[in-house]
Amino acid sequence: MVEHRPIVTLISHLVLIFGVAIIAFPIWITFVASTHEAARMVQIPLPLLPGDQFFKNLEQTLFKGLEGAGAPPVGFMMVNSLIMALMIAGGKIAISLISAFAIVYFKFPFRMGFFWMIFITLMLPVEVRILPTFEVVANLGMLNTYWGLSIPLIASATATFMFRQVFLTIPDELLEAARIDGAGPMRFFIDILVPLSRTNIAALFVILFIYGWNQYLWPLLVTTDQSMYTVVMGIKQMLEAAEQSPDWHQIMMTSLLAMLPPVFVVVFMQRLFVKGLTETEK
Amino acid sequence: MAEIHLRQVGKSYGEVEVLQGIDWKIGDGEFVVIVGPSGCGKSTLLRMIAGLESITQGEISIGDRVVNDLEPAERDIAMVFQNYALYPHMSVYNNMAYGLKIRGIPKDEIERRVKQTAEILEIGDYLTRAPRQLSGGQRQRVAMGRAIVREPSVFLFDEPLSNLDAKLRVQMRLEIKKLQQRLGITSVYVTHDQVEAMTLGHRLMVLNGGHVEQLGTPIELYERPLTKFVAGFIGSPSMNFLEAKMSEDGSKAHFTGGNSLELPAHLSGHGDRRVSVGMRPEHLLLDENGSNTASATVHVVEHLGADTLVHGTFGNDDGPELVVRLDGIKTIGQDEVLTLSIDPNNIHLFDPDSGKRLNT
Ligand SMILES: Nc1ncnc2c1ncn2[C@@H]1O[C@H](COP(=O)(O)OP(=O)(O)O)[C@@H](O)[C@H]1O
Ligand SMILES: [Mg+2]
Numbered sequence: 001m002v003e004h005r006p007i008v009t010l011i012s013h014l015v016l017i018f019g020v021a022i023i024a025f026p027i028w029i030t031f032v033a034s035t036h037e038a039a040r041m042v043q044i045p046l047p048l049l050p051g052d053q054f055f056k057n058l059e060q061t062l063f064k065g066l067e068g069a070g071a072p073p074v075g076f077m078m079v080n081s082l083i084m085a086l087m088i089a090g091g092k093i094a095i096s097l098i099s100a101f102a103i104v105y106f107k108f109p110f111r112m113g114f115f116w117m118i119f120i121t122l123m124l125p126v127e128v129r130i131l132p133t134f135e136v137v138a139n140l141g142m143l144n145t146y147w148g149l150s151i152p153l154i155a156s157a158t159a160t161f162m163f164r165q166v167f168l169t170i171p172d173e174l175l176e177a178a179r180i181d182g183a184g185p186m187r188f189f190i191d192i193l194v195p196l197s198r199t200n201i202a203a204l205f206v207i208l209f210i211y212g213w214n215q216y217l218w219p220l221l222v223t224t225d226q227s228m229y230t231v232v233m234g235i236k237q238m239l240e241a242a243e244q245s246p247d248w249h250q251i252m253m254t255s256l257l258a259m260l261p262p263v264f265v266v267v268f269m270q271r272l273f274v275k276g277l278t279e280t281e282k
Numbered sequence: 283m284a285e286i287h288l289r290q291v292g293k294s295y296g297e298v299e300v301l302q303g304i305d306w307k308i309g310d311g312e313f314v315v316i317v318g319p320s321g322c323g324k325s326t327l328l329r330m331i332a333g334l335e336s337i338t339q340g341e342i343s344i345g346d347r348v349v350n351d352l353e354p355a356e357r358d359i360a361m362v363f364q365n366y367a368l369y370p371h372m373s374v375y376n377n378m379a380y381g382l383k384i385r386g387i388p389k390d391e392i393e394r395r396v397k398q399t400a401e402i403l404e405i406g407d408y409l410t411r412a413p414r415q416l417s418g419g420q421r422q423r424v425a426m427g428r429a430i431v432r433e434p435s436v437f438l439f440d441e442p443l444s445n446l447d448a449k450l451r452v453q454m455r456l457e458i459k460k461l462q463q464r465l466g467i468t469s470v471y472v473t474h475d476q477v478e479a480m481t482l483g484h485r486l487m488v489l490n491g492g493h494v495e496q497l498g499t500p501i502e503l504y505e506r507p508l509t510k511f512v513a514g515f516i517g518s519p520s521m522n523f524l525e526a527k528m529s530e531d532g533s534k535a536h537f538t539g540g541n542s543l544e545l546p547a548h549l550s551g552h553g554d555r556r557v558s559v560g561m562r563p564e565h566l567l568l569d570e571n572g573s574n575t576a577s578a579t580v581h582v583v584e585h586l587g588a589d590t591l592v593h594g595t596f597g598n599d600d601g602p603e604l605v606v607r608l609d610g611i612k613t614i615g616q617d618e619v620l621t622l623s624i625d626p627n628n629i630h631l632f633d634p635d636s637g638k639r640l641n642t
Contacts, residue, residue: 171365171367173363173364173365173367174367174369176329176332176334176354176361176363176367177361177363177367177368177369177428178369178380179333179334179353179354179355180332180333180334180354180355180359180360180361180381181355181380181381181384181432182355182381182384182385183355183380183384187384191380192369192371195371196370196371198371
């Protein structure tokens, strides 16, 4: 149903603008706060227009860290976050591709049993199994390591499921043609299945990268060493670390910085998978 | 190049037997066609030769090797699939080169072979394109190219033309035939289309419900079908089968509808029984002066230009249904009564119950 009455157009625009404002306003405030001095941020009313301290704050936050708190520079935490998010996204994709490959293309005893076991892990996100997982990670000596940060988050039933569906849409004849061409299972996997799943891999990467980047509870638990802090938990630490009133200009700058990598990934990968989607044909 | 030898080959999926007791020796360089209705097991048999299905009974050898336990890649075969099964993410060149790369053939040799094959098939201009950028006919050629470039000793085709439109199908059919003649590689071709089977094969295997109905050259199958099934399957329009009662001395057949026909001389000894009389539409002639004549009542006339198809009943309106194919354009009205003649040697007799041929 397409309406062409001006009043309807006006109302729908107002609703949409209102929606956008609700989402954009906090980000604007964050930005504004990151451009003022610490002193300005504790005065009422809070500023609504940007100040002139943006680059000074940026440099301070990125390279020196919170004044007097002894926290590592935010740039450092961002590198930690990046490594963790990439390990989680990459690990999840690799493991899920291989498990889906096994489940779809191989006949082995209890195949469906394994499939359901993977399925059941959907009911066990980190938050539910956090104590035993912590115990295992601690016993393996992985506290304060990148492995400890990422490995417990890598197993993914959702991604396995998705790749299973993707593989099921690939015609059997393709496997047969590859067998006649002499490709063994691993060659078929690498030369044919993975390239044919690339759009799905791209889409999943976006989702999983953001999932990894936004992890809060788990990093908080397994990192005690400041050199392993991630940026998301770093923001929270900053709020608590300062004994006087929080350094809002730096905290907001950190938030702003923490938002950027996911934005980059979405913007960059979006082009990639739209391109991929339009040229997909199986 | 190689012979293919099937010895008592059978296939069952659990309890279900889909192929039984298939024995066939396919000569070196021969082009054979496996033909039959959908679901009769043609693809299964071909895929057993390819190594894509396990062989549950019997033995298959290619050349002088028994291949029962060999992987498809070790059987020295190449296969063209109905949906072409081209790798969608690879260029035409890579599609053709992939199997060669895996076999470790040097790059310049691969390039030479792909270029040469592409030239034979006239796809040289598309080598850098992806399969999705090609038309159906071009994809078909690439699929053939992928098979040819490997220089196998056996080609296997599983209904390779079914996805093309009618005109292209006729053209590609001819090209496949020429190509096979030129390369002289043993080929097994599966189709449900009897015209394809008749035009392509040196020899045919007619399969029905998992068993062999008849083996033979196209002409043998046409002239002397051993069963009613083969008789009805080969030829278009299909053979007419008319129930009749044979005279005591076996020289004549009497039909409901009032007609009687003389039967071939070497058919005595079956006297006084019910038979199914087979007559091809093109063997019934519009000839009042013929020696062996009968009448037919016209219901519908179809003009195809080169010939005219007459649908009607044999004898009066109570007689069995009949199709007659007359040469050229004939003006015939509805309800007209025609006088048809047929050479007794063109009459096929089948047992109405078992479907087996009675006249030798
Ligand atoms: N994997 C399978 N399990 C059970 N029955 C099968 C299987 N594959 C094929 N069949 C049966 O085998 C018969 C022959 O199939 P197929 O060779 O594909 O026939 P077609 O002559 O049409 O190519 C069919 O009746 C089909 O139902
Ligand atoms: Mg088939």
